Amino acid sequence: MGQAFSLPFKLIKTTFDFYGGFFHYFCGQGRHSPYLLGSKSTFPYLTPNKDDDSETALFKQNARIHLYTLASDFYLFSKPHYRKSSYREDLVDNLRNVAIPGTGLPLSIFVRNKITALGFVLTASPLCSLISSLHLWMRTGFKSSISKEYAIRLLAPNDWFNYWRMNCRVAGMHALLNNTPAGYQMENKWTFLKEGRSRGVPISPYLESPAIVVKHRNEEGGLGIFFYKNATIGGDWIIQERIENSAWVSSLLPSNAPLSTFRVITQSYASIDIEKEAKLEDITALSCVFRAGRKNAATDHDSILFDVDVKTGLIKGGTTNAHWYSLGLLNTLPGRCNWRSFHGEYTTHPDVEGLEVTGKTVPDISGMLRLVEESHLKLCPDVPFVGWDVVLSSDPKTPVCLLEVNLSCNFFRGTFDKKTYLDFIDNSIVKLQDLRLKADKKKTIFKPKCI
Numbered sequence: 001m002g003q004a005f006s007l008p009f010k011l012i013k014t015t016f017d018f019y020g021g022f023f024h025y026f027c028g029q030g031r032h033s034p035y036l037l038g039s040k041s042t043f044p045y046l047t048p049n050k051d052d053d054s055e056t057a058l059f060k061q062n063a064r065i066h067l068y069t070l071a072s073d074f075y076l077f078s079k080p081h082y083r084k085s086s087y088r089e090d091l092v093d094n095l096r097n098v099a100i101p102g103t104g105l106p107l108s109i110f111v112r113n114k115i116t117a118l119g120f121v122l123t124a125s126p127l128c129s130l131i132s133s134l135h136l137w138m139r140t141g142f143k144s145s146i147s148k149e150y151a152i153r154l155l156a157p158n159d160w161f162n163y164w165r166m167n168c169r170v171a172g173m174h175a176l177l178n179n180t181p182a183g184y185q186m187e188n189k190w191t192f193l194k195e196g197r198s199r200g201v202p203i204s205p206y207l208e209s210p211a212i213v214v215k216h217r218n219e220e221g222g223l224g225i226f227f228y229k230n231a232t233i234g235g236d237w238i239i240q241e242r243i244e245n246s247a248w249v250s251s252l253l254p255s256n257a258p259l260s261t262f263r264v265i266t267q268s269y270a271s272i273d274i275e276k277e278a279k280l281e282d283i284t285a286l287s288c289v290f291r292a293g294r295k296n297a298a299t300d301h302d303s304i305l306f307d308v309d310v311k312t313g314l315i316k317g318g319t320t321n322a323h324w325y326s327l328g329l330l331n332t333l334p335g336r337c338n339w340r341s342f343h344g345e346y347t348t349h350p351d352v353e354g355l356e357v358t359g360k361t362v363p364d365i366s367g368m369l370r371l372v373e374e375s376h377l378k379l380c381p382d383v384p385f386v387g388w389d390v391v392l393s394s395d396p397k398t399p400v401c402l403l404e405v406n407l408s409c410n411f412f413r414g415t416f417d418k419k420t421y422l423d424f425i426d427n428s429i430v431k432l433q434d435l436r437l438k439a440d441k442k443k444t445i446f447k448p449k450c451i
Helices: 002-026 054-076 087-095 114-139 146-155 160-177 182-187 189-198 365-379 418-442
Strands: 211-215 225-229 262-268 283-293 303-308 315-319 385-392 400-406
Touching: 002 054, 002 114, 002 146, 054 087, 054 114, 054 146, 054 160, 054 418, 087 160, 114 146, 160 385, 160 418, 182 189, 182 400, 189 365, 189 400, 262 365, 283 365, 283 418, 365 385, 365 400
Parallel strands: none
Antiparallel strands: 211 225, 262 283, 262 385, 283 303, 303 315, 385 400
C-alpha cells in the first residue's frame, strides 16, 4: 500500500529531473559552461554521491549523457551534417522507416522542424516512458517496478534506439566542431573500398570493368537493358561479385539466406584530440552481433540478432528490433506489432526447426576484433565510433573482409561494457563542449562539408 501511495511522487520527481536536466543543457547553465565530470559537474540533478553503488553511479552518468546529447539535437538541427546539408535532413532520412512500436507512425514526421521536434521530445518522452513501464509491469505479472522502469526509460534509456541516437549525436557534434575530419570520408562506400585497399585493409573485392550491361532475357525493342558505369572510372556504381557465406556461417542459417555479417562496434580515444598521433591502444572493440539472415531475405537487415561475447566468441541469445520498423496504421491494432523484445528470445534460427545458434563459438573472435581495431586506426582514428560489417566468406582469397563502415552506428542490440562506453562519451563531450563554447565566442558560421 505504501509503495502505491509513493508511486505518483516518484514519477513526478523523475519527470522533474527530466525537464530540469534537459533545459539545463538546452538553454541553461549547462549550455553555456564547460562540461565537467564527477563532483565538479554543474549538472544539478542526479548528482554523484560517494555512497552510490556502481549501478546507481552508472545510471546517473548515463542520464547526464543522455540529456546532454538529447539537448544537443537542437543545437545541431539547422547546422551542416557530415553527410547531409543539415542535421535535420539527416534526421528525417534516418527516421523515415522507424516508428515507436505500436504507433505505426514514422518518427521523421515529428522532426521536420525544430518546434515540432521539441514538442515531441517534451511530450512523447514522458508519455512513452510511462506506457512502457506499465506495459512491462503487466508483462511481468505485476512484479516489475513501475517507478524504476519509468526512470530508466526517461532518464537513462538502455534500448538500441537511444544508444543509436546517442552515437549519432556524438558523431554529428564531433564532425561539426572539428571541421569534418578526413576519417568521415570512409562512410562513402567507394572511398572506403579504395582507401581500404591502399592501406592494407581487407575490403570486399570489386570488379575493375569500366561498366557493365544488364539485360532482361525476354525484353525487346531496347527495353529491359541497363548500363552501369563503374565507380573506378567516376561512375556511381560499385560493381562486385556476390559474396557467399562461409561453410561455418552457412551451417547456422536456412537455405537461401542472405550474406549474414557480424556487426562490430569500435571506439577511438584518438578522436578526442585529433591533433595527437593515434595509437592502436586508443581503439577498443565494444560489441559484436551475428546478424543471422532470414530465409529468402535479400540482405541481413532482415535477421535475428545474436549477441556475441567479445571475450570468448560464444554466441548468446538472439533477439530482434523489427518491431521498430513496423509502419502503417494496421500496426496500431492489438497483436499486430510487439511493443518490446527481450534478449535471449531465440536460441535457434526460427526458419529451421531445431537449428541451434546459441552456444556456438565464432572462429577466432580475437582475430576479428583485432582486424577492426587495426582498420579503425588505419582508416579513421579521428572518428569516435565505427560500426563494421564483417564477413566470413567462402572465398579462400578473402576469408574475412569488411563490407563497409557506419559512423553514426547502431549496436544492433549487442551488449557491451557500459562503463567503458559511457566514460568515453563523457571524455568526448568535455572536449566537444569546449569546442562549442569557443565557436559560440567566435560566432562561427558553419559551412556544409558533406562527404
